Amino acid sequence: MTTEREGLCDSHAHLYFPKLVEQVSDVLRRAAQAGVTSIVNIGTRPSTNPVAIEQARSAAATAGGTPGVDVPQLYATVGFHPHEAAEIVDEDWPVIERQAAEPIVVGLGEFGLDYHYEHSPRDAQRRVLRRGIELALRIGKPMVIHSRKAGLEVIETLDEVAGRDRMPRGVFHCFTDTWELAEAALERGFYIGITGIVTFPNAPEVAEVAARIPMDRLLVETDAPFCAPVPMRGKTNEPSFVGYVCDRLAALHGIDPQVARRQTTANARRLFGI
Numbered sequence: 487m488t489t490e491r492e493g494l495c496d497s498h499a500h501l502y503f504p505k506l507v508e509q510v511s512d513v514l515r516r517a518a519q520a521g522v523t524s525i526v527n528i529g530t531r532p533s534t535n536p537v538a539i540e541q542a543r544s545a546a547a548t549a550g551g552t553p554g555v556d557v558p559q560l561y562a563t564v565g566f567h568p569h570e571a572a573e574i575v576d577e578d579w580p581v582i583e584r585q586a587a588e589p590i591v592v593g594l595g596e597f598g599l600d601y602h603y604e605h606s607p608r609d610a611q612r613r614v615l616r617r618g619i620e621l622a623l624r625i626g627k628p629m630v631i632h633s634r635k636a637g638l639e640v641i642e643t644l645d646e647v648a649g650r651d652r653m654p655r656g657v658f659h660c661f662t663d664t665w666e667l668a669e670a671a672l673e674r675g676f677y678i679g680i681t682g683i684v685t686f687p688n689a690p691e692v693a694e695v696a697a698r699i700p701m702d703r704l705l706v707e708t709d710a711p712f713c714a715p716v717p718m719r720g721k722t723n724e725p726s727f728v729g730y731v732c733d734r735l736a737a738l739h740g741i742d743p744q745v746a747r748r749q750t751t752a753n754a755r756r757l758f759g760i
């Protein structure tokens with residue numbers, strides 16, 4: 487009988503951030519050893535989008551070995567994070583549209599609203615999100631949505647800009663919101679991305695909501711270098727830790743960890759076409 491482990495997909499990491507970029511070859515090898523076979527490297531702003539793409543193209547080759555076996559297969563997304571919305575100018579849009587058309591770019595984002603940190607004024611955030619949705623509709627690639635204390639407004643914006651009958655596909659990443667918001671996202675066809683926060687003892691409500699989301703709509707992610715899961719909490723997060731998130735989901739759903747791996751990886755493949 488084979489005991490081969492199902493490959494994991496870390497559906498959301500930032501490999502170009504400090505603490506990861508200087509050791510990315512080691513990070514990728516450790517990820518492969520931990521059973522991670524694919525990683526989506528998420529862009530956030532005009533200066534990091536091309537870096538995310540370039541890393542997706544070359545980092546696995548630099549680390550050596552066969553992608554998907556010795557090192558994970560890498561993909562990228564390009565987006566304008568709500569934190570950076572105030573810096574986005576008209577000239578940035580044709581650039582991101584060209585980047586988005588590249589085959590290694592499997593999604594658009596992060597786009598969204600963040601009213602918790604509010605690093606950019608709300609009207610700038612709203613403007614960028616609306617254009618991001620329009621871009622996703624035009625290009626036909628899925629959206630990676632960042633929402634913090636603004637979930638219902640993100641849903642309303644999707645309904646307004648896209649409409650219920652031509653909703654873009656996508657994922658609400660690093661989900662920490664209520665069941666009502668999860669339900670609204672699920673009704674619109676979105677997946678829900680769960681990070682290491684689901685393992686935190688002080689975030690029982692995140693685990694409660696994750697337990698109610700159907701397994702065929704869940705993605706696992708690290709959001710590395712942030713949010714390291716228990717028992718790695720406090721360390722720099724990296725894709726090799728995504729298995730802790732997946733195991734926690736398996737426990738919450740009362741299913742075999744291998745089944746959770748197979749399911750969440752299949753979900754990521756379906757969403758991103760990878």
Ligand SMILES: [Zn+2]
Nearest residue numbers: 498528596709
């Ligand atoms: Zn992120």
